[in-house]
Structure formats: C-alpha cells, structure tokens
Amino acid sequence: SDYGSRDKPGTTLGRTVPDGNVLFPDIFQTDNLLFYERFKAYQDYILADCKASEVKEFTAEYLEKVLEPAGWQAIWRTNVFEVLVEVLDVECSALKALVRCGEPLLCESRVSSFTAESVRELLELKEHQIPLQELWVVYDESGEFDQTALAIEHVRFFYKCIWRTWDEEEEDDFDYFVRCVEPRLRLHYDILEHRVPSGLVADYQNLLTQCEELYGKFLDLRSSMSSNDSDSEVENVSMVEGLKLYEKIEHLKQKLKLIENPLLRYVFGYQKYSGLQAKGLRPAGTKITHVVSSTMMASLLQSLIRDKLCPESYGEELEIQFHSDPLAAVNACYEGDTVIICPGRYVVNGVFCIADSIELEGYGLPDDVVIEKRGKGDNFVDCTGADIKISNVKLVQHDAVEGVVNVHHGKTTLENCVLQCETTGITVRTAAELVMKKSDLYGAKGAGVEIYPGSTCTLLDNGIHHCKEGILIKNFLDENYDIPKITMVNNMIHNNEGYGVVLVKPTIPSDVNDFSAVKREGMFAWEAHTGSEGACVEALRREELPGCITADLERYEQDLIAEQAESNYEIANELGATSAKKSQMHKKRLSKLGITEADDNLMSQEMFVSIVDNQFKWNGKGSFGTFLF
Numbered sequence: 001s002d003y004g005s006r007d008k009p010g011t012t013l014g015r016t017v018p019d020g021n022v023l024f025p026d027i028f029q030t031d032n033l034l035f036y037e038r039f040k041a042y043q044d045y046i047l048a049d050c051k052a053s054e055v056k057e058f059t060a061e062y063l064e065k066v067l068e069p070a071g072w073q074a075i076w077r078t079n080v081f082e083v084l085v086e087v088l089d090v091e092c093s094a095l096k097a098l099v100r101c102g103e104p105l106l107c108e109s110r111v112s113s114f115t116a117e118s119v120r121e122l123l124e125l126k127e128h129q130i131p132l133q134e135l136w137v138v139y140d141e142s143g144e145f146d147q148t149a150l151a152i153e154h155v156r157f158f159y160k161c162i163w164r165t166w167d168e169e170e171e172d173d174f175d176y177f178v179r180c181v182e183p184r185l186r187l188h189y190d191i192l193e194h195r196v197p198s199g200l201v202a203d204y205q206n207l208l209t210q211c212e213e214l215y216g217k218f219l220d221l222r223s224s225m226s227s228n229d230s231d232s233e234v235e236n237v238s239m240v241e242g243l244k245l246y247e248k249i250e251h252l253k254q255k256l257k258l259i260e261n262p263l264l265r266y267v268f269g270y271q272k273y274s275g276l277q278a279k280g281l282r283p284a285g286t287k288i289t290h291v292v293s294s295t296m297m298a299s300l301l302q303s304l305i306r307d308k309l310c311p312e313s314y315g316e317e318l319e320i321q322f323h324s325d326p327l328a329a330v331n332a333c334y335e336g337d338t339v340i341i342c343p344g345r346y347v348v349n350g351v352f353c354i355a356d357s358i359e360l361e362g363y364g365l366p367d368d369v370v371i372e373k374r375g376k377g378d379n380f381v382d383c384t385g386a387d388i389k390i391s392n393v394k395l396v397q398h399d400a401v402e403g404v405v406n407v408h409h410g411k412t413t414l415e416n417c418v419l420q421c422e423t424t425g426i427t428v429r430t431a432a433e434l435v436m437k438k439s440d441l442y443g444a445k446g447a448g449v450e451i452y453p454g455s456t457c458t459l460l461d462n463g464i465h466h467c468k469e470g471i472l473i474k475n476f477l478d479e480n481y482d483i484p485k486i487t488m489v490n491n492m493i494h495n496n497e498g499y500g501v502v503l504v505k506p507t508i509p510s511d512v513n514d515f516s517a518v519k520r521e522g523m524f525a526w527e528a529h530t531g532s533e534g535a536c537v538e539a540l541r542r543e544e545l546p547g548c549i550t551a552d553l554e555r556y557e558q559d560l561i562a563e564q565a566e567s568n569y570e571i572a573n574e575l576g577a578t579s580a581k582k583s584q585m586h587k588k589r590l591s592k593l594g595i596t597e598a599d600d601n602l603m604s605q606e607m608f609v610s611i612v613d614n615q616f617k618w619n620g621k622g623s624f625g626t627f628l629f
Contacts, residue, residue, distance in 0.1 A: 024108075278384070
C-alpha cells in the first residue's frame with residue numbers, strides 16, 4: 001500500500017468528524033480499509049509466517065518501525081467516555097501509549113456522573129498508560145502520522161475481529177496467518193459484503209460467545225487448580241470438570257473453523273428457524289383470487305374470465321382483488337387464496353414470505369411471466385406453508401445471499417417454472433418437502449438444489465444446469481438426522497462446473513480405501529465416482545460423420561445409456577449405504593446410553609429412494625461425487 005508514503009507530500013487518508021456534542025478535532029478515517037489492504041498488511045508487514053505464540057512479538061516489532069513515538073494527539077474512546085489526549089511515548093511491547101489530557105480538556109461522557117475530574121483520576125490510576133486500540137489518531141494534513149493511524153487501526157481490528165483468547169494455546173507448529181488470520185479476515189468481509197446468510201452469521205456469533213464464556217471458566221478453573229497443590233477429592237472433581245469444559249471448547253472451536261472455511265461452509269448445513277407466522281383462514285372463511293397485472297386491458301380480462309375466473313369452474317361466486325405488484329398480492333393472502341400473475345416483467349425489492357397454503361400461478365408461459373428480485377436479502381422466496389404451489393413463472397434472482405427458493409417447513413410444489421439463479425438455487429431444509437416438476441434451473445454459483453438431512457425431495461422431468469454443482473445433499477457436522485428421502489426421475493443434469501450430484505457423508509475407513517483418487521483436505525476428503533464424459537459426448541454434436549463409424553456410434557450410444565443407468569444406480573446405492581451407516585452410528589450412540597430400538601431394519605430408508613432414468617452429461621468433474629468428513 002502507498003498509504004503514508006514519504007515520497008508524496010500530504011496525507012493520503014480520509015478524515016471523519018467524530019459523533020457527539022463536543023467539538024473534537026477530526027480524526028483519520030481508517031475503518032473503511034479494503035480486504036486486500038488489511039490482507040497485505042498482516043501478511044507482508046505484521047505477522048508474516050509467525051506462530052500463534054509469536055504474534056505479540058511480531059506486532060511489537062512492526063509498531064516500533066512505523067509508530068511515531070510522541071507528538072501526536074488522539075481521541076481516547078471507551079464505552080463510557082471520549083476524551084482528547086496527547087501522546088507522550090509508546091510502549092510497543094505492551095501495546096500501550098503514555099498520554100496526558102489535552103489542553104483545553106475536551107471530554108464527552110455517556111454517564112452524567114463521569115466528569116472531567118473522573119478522567120484525570122482514571123488516568124492517574126492507569127499511570128497514564130492506555131491501550132493503543134482505544135486511540136483514534138487526530139487528523140493531520142502533513143501525512144506525517146498516516147502510518148501511525150494505519151498501524152493502530154490494524155492492531156485494533158486484529159484484536160477485535162481476528163484474535164481469539166485461545167489462539168496462543170493452539171498447536172504452535174503451523175503458520176498462524178494461513179490457518180487463522182486469512183480465513184477469519186475473509187469471513188469478516190464476506191459478512192460485510194452480504195455473502196453469508198444472516199442465520200449463519202447469527203450462529204457464528206453465538207458460537208463465538210459460548211466459546212469465550214467457556215474458555216473463561218476453563219482458565220479460572222485451571223488457575224484455581226494450579227494454586228492448590230492438595231490431592232483432595234475436590235481437586236479430582238475440578239479436574240473432571242476441566243476435562244469436560246475442554247471437550248466442549250474443542251467442539252465449539254471445530255464448529256467455528258467450519259464456518260470460517262468457505263468450502264466447509266458451503267457443503268455443511270446449518271439450522272435456520274424461520275419466524276414466519278401463518279395467518280390461517282379469514283374470519284369469514286372466504287377465499288380470494290388475487291390478479292396481478294401492471295396494466296389490465298379488456299382483452300386480457302376477457303381471457304382471464306374465460307380461462308381462470310369462470311364461476312362455473314368453481315361452483316360458487318369468486319371474490320377477486322386486483323394488484324399491480326406480485327409481492328403485495330402475496331402479502332395480502334390468507335389460507336387457501338390463489339394469486340394469478342398476468343404476463344409481464346415485475347421487479348420486486350423484498351422477499352416473498354409465504355406462510356399459508358396458497359397457489360401462485362402465472363397466466364401464460366414462464367418466460368412471459370417474469371418476477372425479478374432487486375435489493376439485498378437472504379432469500380427470494382421463503383416457504384413455510386403446509387401446501388404451497390408455484391407454477392408457470394420465471395424467477396430471476398439478483399443480490400440474494402442464499403437462493404431463489406428456501407423451503408423451511410411444509411410442502412412446496414414447483415411446476416413448469418424457470419429459475420435463473422445467482423447464488424444458490426433451491427434449499428430444502430430439514431423436515432421440509434419439495435416437489436419440483438418440469439422446471440428449468442440454472443446459473444447458481446453454489447448448488448442448483450441443496451437438500452438437507454431429514455427432508456423430502458422429489459425431482460421429476462427437470463433440467464439443472466450451468467451451476468457450480470447440480471445437486472448437493474448436505475449433512476450436519478454433529479447432529480444425527482435421517483438421510484433425506486429423495487426421488488429423482490427423468491431429470492437432465494448437465495454442464496455443471498463440478499459434479500452432477502454431491503453427497504456429504506461421514507468418513508468410514510473402508511470408504512477411502514475403495515477409491516484410488518482421493519483428494520484430502522485436512523480431516524475432509526473428496527471422492528470421484530464417475531469420470532467426466534464430456535469429451536466423448538462432444539463427438540455426438542458433429543453434424544456429419546463418416547459412415548464407417550456408424551456402428552461405433554451405435555455401440556457408444558448403448559454404452560452411454562448403460563453408463564447413465566449405472567450413474568442412477570450408483571447414486572441410489574450410495575444413498576442407501578449412507579443411510580444404513582448413519583442408522584448404525586445412531587444405534588451405537590443409543591446403545592452406549594442403554595437404549596435399544598425395536599425396528600432393526602437398516603434398509604428401511606432405502607425404500608424412500610428412487611433414482612431412475614436421469615441423464616448426467618458434460619458435468620465438469622463427473623456424475624457423482626462424495627465429500628467425506
């Protein structure tokens with residue numbers, strides 16, 4: 001970075017006006033640094049290849065090189081007050097500065113009882129030494145203090161967002177920047193740039209809080225044990241408690257690392273609880289048909305009455321409401337309502353939250369009824385209703401963090417729809433059910449369809465293509481759920497960057513030995529079951545072929561059909577085998593607790609798996625892969 005280069009006159013940093021009623025001087029604006037600026041600073045100038053135990057030492061060396069030792073002003077900020085101070089000296093090894101109150105004394109307190117005199121007393125108590133992280137450098141146009149402001153910002157950000165109190169006790173034989181700093185820094189910016197679902201962000205913050213609380217208790221317990229050398233029964237009890245705390249902490253740390261790793265964050269599921277509440281039936285028990293059209297022409301209304309709104313079709317008089325916005329129409333729905341969307345392109349800035357059993361259908365072909373999402377948000381369509389039906393529409397996704405459709409609870413049926421994705425396509429969560437028929441899904445940067453454990457997913461006559469993965473069958477790292485009940489019939493899964501179907505499953509030692517090509521990533525591994533068939537199939541695209549190879553082509557077509565059948569069988573077989581293994585693992589856990597189950601049929605889950613007549617073509621890595629953990 002060229003920030004603070006002495007070859008350029010004047011500062012290169014921005015300035016900002018402090019909030020509050022007191023007229024503090026402006027300060028350097030350093031909290032808006034880009035990812036690569038922080039990355040470069042930590043990697044090249046501050047931490048380099050240091051170990052966790054060397055972080056303080058490397059940080060102190062960096063500060064000694066770049067900090068101005070004295071002669072600059074800063075605002076000292078705490079949760080209670082802000083005060084202008086002058087820096088007299090810096091103790092880099094302790095990450096502290098020797099300060100005195102500025103003249104005149106400028107102080108703003110959030111507590112009325114905390115006065116300027118209180119500040120002086122507090123400074124005396126602290127021997128005029130305060131942490132560098134609590135200092136915001138006063139703006140100076142000369143550029144002389146740019147590096148000082150940036151260095152303090154890097155230290156402040158590091159100890160607020162990157163450093164964990166338990167890092168020093170981690171194994172010390174690895175590069176701390178690679179193992180901890182980079183993934184946490186990337187996660188921080190992924191969250192800032194809305195690339196991580198809000199539910200997962202909440203999970204991460206909760207796990208971090210839990211881990212910090214337990215680690216504090218662990219340190220207190222260890223300290224009390226070290227100060228007491230007696231070999232009493234109380235000491236033994238404390239040791240057992242310490243081991244239990246340690247195991248819990250290690251477990252939470254693994255979960256945190258999982259979320260920090262973008263690959264593992266992608267393949268593993270996380271629990272998300274939707275707060276949507278169903279309205280139920282209207283008090284009068286009536287059901288309304290909502291008609292959406294940007295402009296209503298007489299000819300269109302006549303067609304609607306003939307095809308959709310004819311009273312004879314329903315056997316009773318219909319109540320109709322007209323809307324120009326499909327989102328407003330859905331928000332106005334109660335249990336049993338129907339939304340008919342007329343041809344047109346509708347741009348919405350919110351999320352469709354469907355908590356009641358309604359039917360949403362386009363009047364015409366999907367490409368004629370287009371609903372396009374603009375604006376930030378986790379999802380496009382959130383479904384929690386008992387029986388939701390969506391048909392004949394095209395959903396175009398922009399800016400959503402998760403996906404086009406997220407089925408949290410109940411059953412959602414998609415028929416004859418086109419889904420143009422940007423992040424993930426459809427997510428089917430635990431205990432939810434998706435039926436997708438005669439639809440086309442493409443463009444997802446993640447998986448076209450994400451299937452969670454314990455869900456039910458039926459895919460019939462669909463196209464899933466040009467996604468990162470076609471279908472991702474997820475798992476939870478430490479929670480035991482039945483393998484999802486999946487039916488896949490006559491789907492075309494093609495031109496995806498990775499695999500057609502990916503299964504995430506626990507590692508069984510024999511699994512790894514069965515395959516020659518295994519790519520390991522720490523405690524995780526990829527298995528490739530089927531090679532890419534793209535090069536062979538490409539030959540079929542040629543318009544003119546010599547007659548002498550007709551027989552070869554016929555044989556190839558037969559081989560291709562056999563290969564597709566084998567892929568279908570392999571996926572179904574793998575799901576069944578994984579189901580059996582999960583059942584065995586579950587029974588083993590229960591047996592340790594003295595619990596036995598009456599049903600001993602390990603193959604019962606396989607009855608719910610039907611995978612036939614699907615075609616897998618031109619997928620980058622092959623038809624089917626498994627991710628072992």
